[in-house]
Amino acid sequence: MTGAMEIYQLLPKTNCKECGRSTCMAFAAALLSRDAVVDDCPILKEEKYRDNYENLTKIVSPVGNASETGMIVHEELCTGCGNCVVACPVNVAEDPYGAGAGKTPTNDKVILRVEDGIVRISNVEDCRRFGENKILCSGCIVTCPTKAIEFI
Ligand code: SF4
Ligand code: SF4
Ligand code: SF4
Numbered sequence: 001m002t003g004a005m006e007i008y009q010l011l012p013k014t015n016c017k018e019c020g021r022s023t024c025m026a027f028a029a030a031l032l033s034r035d036a037v038v039d040d041c042p043i044l045k046e047e048k049y050r051d052n053y054e055n056l057t058k059i060v061s062p063v064g065n066a067s068e069t070g071m072i073v074h075e076e077l078c079t080g081c082g083n084c085v086v087a088c089p090v091n092v093a094e095d096p097y098g099a100g101a102g103k104t105p106t107n108d109k110v111i112l113r114v115e116d117g118i119v120r121i122s123n124v125e126d127c128r129r130f131g132e133n134k135i136l137c138s139g140c141i142v143t144c145p146t147k148a149i150e151f152i
Pocket of ligand 2: 126140141
């Protein structure tokens with residue numbers, strides 16, 4: 001997973017505070033927790049930081065794309081094996097004769113399904129990590145052989 005130090009290495013490291021944070025490291029942490037976006041650092045817009053800006057945007061974008069549950073799917077790592085689809089307890093409960101039986105989902109109530117060889121997420125509000133009564137379910141994470149799913 002992308003870490004604060006990895007992000008920090010691409011920042012200007014001037015601690016100029018123009019982003020509203022006291023240090024570049026604090027800004028790196030804010031990027032990681034989705035409290036800031038790359039564009040909040042005006043220094044990165046300078047020509048000499050162009051490569052840093054582009055690389056940062058690339059490595060931070062999965063964080064920004066995390067669903068409400070904090071779920072990130074690294075599509076480039078997904079092999080479409082379907083392990084997570086049949087392991088998700090919500091999928092099993094909502095689709096007992098499809099995902100629950102180890103098969104392709106048969107309805108739209110599932111959270112995880114494989115389409116075109118890549119896992120897709122929907123109905124994230126039903127994920128057991130979501131909402132007031134959330135629990136730290138990790139069915140999809142532990143069954144993924146390639147670490148394509150993570151939560152931040
Ligand atoms: S504006 Fe950019 S260079 Fe200045 S402290 Fe924030 S992250 Fe560092
Ligand atoms: S965390 Fe649990 S409920 Fe949420 S998608 Fe993964 S397996 Fe399903
Ligand atoms: S996310 Fe992981 S477990 Fe799910 S289909 Fe992709 S490779 Fe398989």
